Amino acid sequence: MSTILFHEIVYGPIHSRRMGSSLGVNLLPYNGKFCSFDCIYCECGFNKDFRTQEKLPDRENVRAAMEDKLQSLHREGVNLDVITFAGNGEPTMHPHFAGIIDDTITLRNLYFPQTRISVLTDGFHVSKPAVFEALKKVDNPILKLDSAFDETVRLINRPVSRQYSVARQVELYKRFNGAFILQTMFLRGEFEGRKIDNTTREEVSAWLGLVREMKPREVMIYTIDRETPAKQLEKAPLEVLREIASLVEAMGIKTVVAG
Incomplete structure (x- = not known):
């Protein structure tokens, strides 16, 4: 079972294979998982295994932890x-995500004005006006889409909500007018007796069609790097990732590959 949980509001910096020296921010419970997805590859494990009654850190505590850490790193x-x-x-x-982003921008500008702010999100809550406006303010809104097919995403x-659909997400992402980064995990394997492979010609072709429609400024293509709660999963081969990336780059879109 994968149990990589973050026990601080602000942690690191750590080296990210996609973003460099990264100071992490956890707005969720320290001893559990709180997510609108329940991905079979999530390093934090399955939702059911890490339920908690602990409250989320409040906005004031997040700001204080952020300022304390940034002051220390600056010194x-x-x-x-x-x-x-x-x-x-x-x-x-x-619930205070938008305000926390405003606080973070203020502190970033004070201590590390050249540092970018990134948000890794499954994108489901982009439908909320406050979340959408907050994501537009950050340097790197990194939005997930792992397949063009609802069946594969499920x-x-x-996704926890039955309202989720790829078509809905695509329309939400198009509201950014290309000012976002699309993130896609490619993998193979088996889960609960069902074969998994979103690197097939059918999957990639349909996904490329959505990339062409959404026109993100950048695409991050990656595969499994850490322990996963579902044990019969496999990395997508690096050569496959690079081939997919070349098809995205042919559209004139910057692509980053993490194998």
């Missing part, structure tokens, strides 16, 4: 590429 002369909101689930589920990402 030490640490190089910081990015402040990344991720943590133990979906950061945009925090197998790999297992």
Whole structure:
């Protein structure tokens, strides 16, 4: 069982294979997982295994933890590429997410004005006006879409809401007018007796069609890097990732590959 949970509001910096020196921010419970998805590859484990009654950190505590850490790193002369909101689930589920982003921008401008702010999100809550406006303010709104097919998304990402659909997400993402980064996990394997492979010609072709429609400024293509709660999963081969990336780059879209 994968049990990588973050026990602080602000942690790191750590080295991210996609973003460099990254200061992590966890707006979710320290001892559990809180997410609108239940991905079979999530390093934090399955939702059912990490339920908690612990409250979310409030906005004031997040600001205080952030300022304390940024002050310390500034005194030490640490190089910081990015402040990344991720943590133990979906950061945009925090009821004060928009205000916390405003606080983070203010503190970033004070201590590390060259540092980017990134949010890793499954994108479901982009439908909320406050979340959408907050994501528009950050440097890197990184929005997930692992397949063009609802059936595949329900197998790999297992969204909690029955209202989830790929078509809905595409329309929400198009509201950014290309000012976002699309993130896609490619993998193979088996889960609960069902074959998983979103690298097939059918999957990739349909996904490319949506990329062409959404026109993100960048696409992050990656595969499994850490322990997964579903044990019969496999990395997508690096050569496959690079081939998919070349098809995206042919559209004139910057692509980053993490194998």
